[in-house]
Amino acid sequence: MMERRQPIPVEEAVKRVIQYKKHGKVEWVPLKDSLDRFIAKDILADHDVPAFDRSPYDGFALRAEDTKEASSDHPIEFEVIDHIGAGIVSSKTIGPFQAIRIMTGAKIPAGANVVIMIELTKTFEKDGKSFMSLKRPLQEGDNISRQGEETVKGRVMVKKGTKVTPGVIAILATFGYAVVPVVKKPVVGVMSTGTELLQVSDTMVDGKIRNSNLSMVYAQVLQAGGEPLDLGGVSDDFDQSFKAVKAAVSKVDVLITTGGVSVGDFDFLPAIYQKLGAEVLFNKVAMRPGSVTTVAVLPNGQLLFGLSGNPAACFVGFELFVKPIILSWCLKDSPFPSFAEATLTHDFPKANPFTRFVRAKLQFEGSHLRATPTGLDKSSAVTSIADANCFIVLPRGTRGFQAGDQVNVLLFQDEGGGSKCWMTN
Ligand code: AMP
Numbered sequence: 045m046m047e048r049r050q051p052i053p054v055e056e057a058v059k060r061v062i063q064y065k066k067h068g069k070v071e072w073v074p075l076k077d078s079l080d081r082f083i084a085k086d087i088l089a090d091h092d093v094p095a096f097d098r099s100p101y102d103g104f105a106l107r108a109e110d111t112k113e114a115s116s117d118h119p120i121e122f123e124v125i126d127h128i129g130a131g132i133v134s135s136k137t138i139g140p141f142q143a144i145r146i147m148t149g150a151k152i153p154a155g156a157n158v159v160i161m162i163e164l165t166k167t168f169e170k171d172g173k174s175f176m177s178l179k180r181p182l183q184e185g186d187n188i189s190r191q192g193e194e195t196v197k198g199r200v201m202v203k204k205g206t207k208v209t210p211g212v213i214a215i216l217a218t219f220g221y222a223v224v225p226v227v228k229k230p231v232v233g234v235m236s237t238g239t240e241l242l243q244v245s246d247t248m249v250d251g252k253i254r255n256s257n258l259s260m261v262y263a264q265v266l267q268a269g270g271e272p273l274d275l276g277g278v279s280d281d282f283d284q285s286f287k288a289v290k291a292a293v294s295k296v297d298v299l300i301t302t303g304g305v306s307v308g309d310f311d312f313l314p315a316i317y318q319k320l321g322a323e324v325l326f327n328k329v330a331m332r333p334g335s336v337t338t339v340a341v342l343p344n345g346q347l348l349f350g351l352s353g354n355p356a357a358c359f360v361g362f363e364l365f366v367k368p369i370i371l372s373w374c375l376k377d378s379p380f381p382s383f384a385e386a387t388l389t390h391d392f393p394k395a396n397p398f399t400r401f402v403r404a405k406l407q408f409e410g411s412h413l414r415a416t417p418t419g420l421d422k423s424s425a426v427t428s429i430a431d432a433n434c435f436i437v438l439p440r441g442t443r444g445f446q447a448g449d450q451v452n453v454l455l456f457q458d459e460g461g462g463s464k465c466w467m468t469n
């Protein structure tokens with residue numbers, strides 16, 4: 045007798061999976077290799093920035109009190125007693141009516157309490173000595189970048205769980221992180237099932253298709269921050285599939301299979317989970333595409349994702365269920381996607397008995413976000429994924445939607461949103 049499956053809401057399925065999240069360990073990598081990795085320990089400032097009072101301009105450092113009487117009819121002259129560039133510390137102390145020529149980034153010399161820009165001064169020589177004159181009074185502290193004005197020693201500069209971007213690299217470099225504590229990536233095995241599958245390099249054979257899921261999911265794992273392990277494909281043979289899955293679990297932190305989770309005659313994953321003693325968290329989700337998505341957990345807490353073989357469903361299943369697990373592993377405290385509101389550009393007449401995730405392109409038109417479905421909306425479609433940068437989320441129980449309607453969109457290209465809870469920004 046065919047097994048009856050009870051569909052559960054998407055939110056419930058997401059919650060069941062995230063209960064089994066784990067956190068990755070720390071590994072140290074050279075700064076240049078840290079791009080796109082996730083920070084594993086809070087990064088602290090090891091010094092104030094600036095580390096000393098410094099000049100933000102090319103100019104002259106002097107004492108504000110000596111400029112009090114300056115005006116356009118009454119320029120005041122200063123003897124220039126030293127000349128320093130960035131990185132040089134003057135050994136001289138400025139006295140009354142003395143100045144030091146100072147370049148951007150150089151430390152303010154002892155005795156000085158103000159800097160005047162070079163453009164506002166006149167320089168000249170007298171009796172073999174250098175002088176500078178100015179025509180305006182200055183306030184103490186003018187044009188000085190104060191020690192610690194940007195940040196102070198000990199402050200958390202980058203929180204753990206942050207993805208390393210070029211801007212984060214600048215912080216790491218500033219604070220002396222030649223090697224960076226990042227999260228060791230989860231090894232995510234990717235295996236496809238299906239007797240119909242050809243390798244990418246194979247020529248086409250009647251009745252067969254090339255295996256696109258394996259490469260697509262491999263790339264999704266990589267993009268999400270995991271370490272994909274290509275486990276190849278198995279044909280629809282129970283013993284072969286069981287052996288392959290059993291061997292795979294010991295090599296990976298998380299296992300993804302595609303295909304074989306339906307109720308067809310050759311869909312062996314449910315029986316494999318049973319034989320492995322895995323607990324099935326769900327085997328039917330009230331969503332389209334991907335209602336057959338099945339997730340099981342081994343007694344050791346290891347997650348087994350059985351994604352649909354249909355390419356679009358497989359893609360959606362990964363983004364909804366696998367990605368938050370990878371991001372949680374990478375210590376992201378908001379591993380769920382961000383959502384936005386957009387205007388639908390085309391009619392979408394299909395009713396939605398289940399929550400529907402329509403692959404779509406989100407674009408700004410002026411200040412308005414507009415979402416356009418990217419092509420054939422069938423779970424078997426493979427070509428409409430490429431142009432998509434979001435899913436339009438049509439709630440279950442709704443009828444068709446029309447152009448101009450406001451819809452929610454899920455931004456799957458974001459790595460984690462600001463929310464702690466799925467779909468509540
Ligand atoms: P299944 O989930 O195994 O019932 O497969 C559903 C549909 O997806 C079938 O039409 C398969 O041919 C197709 N399919 C399964 N695996 C893949 C794959 N790795 N790449 C592309 N299409 C696939």
Ligand code: MG
Nearest residue numbers: 238303304353
């Ligand atoms: Mg199959």
